[in-house]
Amino acid sequence: MNGFKVLQPGLLTLLQDAGRIGHHRIGLTSGGPLDMLAFKWANRLLGNPVNSTVLEVSIGGLVLEAEVNTLLVLTGAEMPLKINGIEFERWHAHRIKQGDRIELGYASQGARAYLAVSGGFQIEHSFGSTATVTREGIGGLSDGNKLKQGDYLPCNEVTSGQAFRLPELHRPEYTDNISLRVITGYQQHSFSDFDKRMFFSSDYQVTDRADRMGYRLSGPEVKASIDGILSEGICHGAIQIPADGQPIVLLNDRQTIGGYPKIGSMISLDTARMAQLLSGSTLTFEEITIDDAHNLHCLAHVKFERTEPEDVS
Structure with missing residues (x-):
């Protein structure tokens, strides 16, 4: 078998494809990469199909040993990449040899x-996806677990293939203080004008209770006029306001239903940016319309498609 042996799994390393779509009706959430843009570039810089399985590495600390010849690329957070002790550029495909x-x-x-x-890691699909959701025990190598020391990551032997580099000009910048765009929903009427002004004009901090299910924030309290609602489906980016008045932004591994009032939903472009924040980072919210959100999504798609990486094959 060709692949990589996991020598050190890092703090939290998960196998992810683009996500498990169409299974909310049986209680399965989507999973998938928290930062879809970095995920898409990782595959594009190798000429992979967009849904190829990659590793999502949170914080860092991963160590692998190659038992295959292939090409490899690292995108996303500023996380040093070393091959045989020598640091190599991120957002750049590199040739890897056995050993x-x-x-x-x-x-x-x-x-x-x-x-x-x-070609992506060759992982068996569960309910149409390889996406790991540890809370549900599904996806990944087995039973939805994060990577462990001694795991083996199978992939195909590649002696020649497409290899690209994304120029620094086009790489995302990750900062600790960002503004995030929100579409208010039908439950906004449960919040007074004062509370909505408070929400959209205040600074909030990322707490240490931030993970793939959602980011719990700390800041000025926002109160709804209702204590709860009948449980209903929850979309990606929904911003719940529980009884303590501290917002929770729900992400890829969220539960599929919930009963807290929601002041609105963050657009997917910005949940990706938020997921790159560490505890203690500061964020603010900006209200936009659904038409604005559609335009931003379309512009981002066009920008991605028209940005040409450099061929380094």
Whole structure:
């Protein structure tokens, strides 16, 4: 079998494809990469199909030993990449030989990095996806677990293949103080004008209770006129306001239903940016319309498609 042996799994390393779509009706959430843009670039810089399986590395500390010849790329957070003890450029495809040691340091900016190989990791699908959701025990190598020391990551032998580099001009910047765009929903009427002004004009901090299910924030209290609602489906980016008045932004591994009032939903472009924040980072919210959100999504798609990486094959 060809692949990589896991020498050190890092703090939290998960196998992810683009996500498990269409299974909310049976209680399965989507999973998938927290930062979809970095995920898409990881695959594109190797010429992979967009849904190829990669590693999402949170914070860092991953060490692998190659037992295959292939190409490899690392995108996302500023997480040092070393091959056989020598540091190599991120957002740049590199040739890997059998016996090479791949080390990821700890992030100095951002929180999630994406490590891809040519053709993607060859992982069996569960309910149409390889996406790991530890809360549900599904996806990944087995039973939805994060990577462990001694795990083996199978992939195909590649002696030649497409290899690209994304110029620094086009790489995302990860900062600790950002503004995030929100579409208010039908439950906004449960919040007074004062509370909505408070929400959209205040600074909030990321707490240490931030993970793939959601980011719990700390800041001025926001109160709804209702204590709760009948449980209903929850979309990606929904901003729940529980009884303590502290917002929770729900992400990829969220539960599929919930009963807290929601002041609105963050757009997916910005949940990706938020997921690169570490505890203590500051954020603010900006209200936009659904038409604004559609335009931003379309512009981002066009920008991605029209940005041409450099061929380094």
